Amino acid sequence: MPITQAMPTSFKVDILNGYQNFGTAPVRATGATDTFKIALYTSSATLDATTGLYSSTTNEVPNGSGYTTGGITLSVSVAPTSTGTTAYLSFASPVTWTSATFSTAGALIYNSTQGGRAVAVLSFGSTITVTGGDFNIIFPTAAAGTAILQIA
Numbered sequence: 001m002p003i004t005q006a007m008p009t010s011f012k013v014d015i016l017n018g019y020q021n022f023g024t025a026p027v028r029a030t031g032a033t034d035t036f037k038i039a040l041y042t043s044s045a046t047l048d049a050t051t052g053l054y055s056s057t058t059n060e061v062p063n064g065s066g067y068t069t070g071g072i073t074l075s076v077s078v079a080p081t082s083t084g085t086t087a088y089l090s091f092a093s094p095v096t097w098t099s100a101t102f103s104t105a106g107a108l109i110y111n112s113t114q115g116g117r118a119v120a121v122l123s124f125g126s127t128i129t130v131t132g133g134d135f136n137i138i139f140p141t142a143a144a145g146t147a148i149l150q151i152a
Helices: 009-017
Strands: 036-041 072-074 076-083 086-091 095-111 117-137 149-151
Touching (some): 072 095
Antiparallel strands (some): 086 149
């Protein structure tokens, strides 16, 4: 399958370089937290640990029929925290595209404030088709071992 669930290597480097700010309070001199989005992709997309940036030209679900290029803005629901040796965070759930008609096989969470830097690649395991209904992504429980984004 061309979409492989992963934490992109570029994201790991971005963390060390201070490009990603998931906190609820600004930590950079700009005085603002970052904006994170989730974009959907077709089964023709190639997304994996080497994905570095969001791109609308690499088989993103087409604009229209309940989907807008660039995806939906996410809200951090559980700010960065830790349990034991695992740091994690989560986004508000569900993320919903209403009155949708499209097919998707995966998604990319990315930082739109920082030039579309990739955060996480999500594979749905197969192509999911929705016709005239709601398409939801429900993030797992925000805890060590289950959160959508965690570093152990």
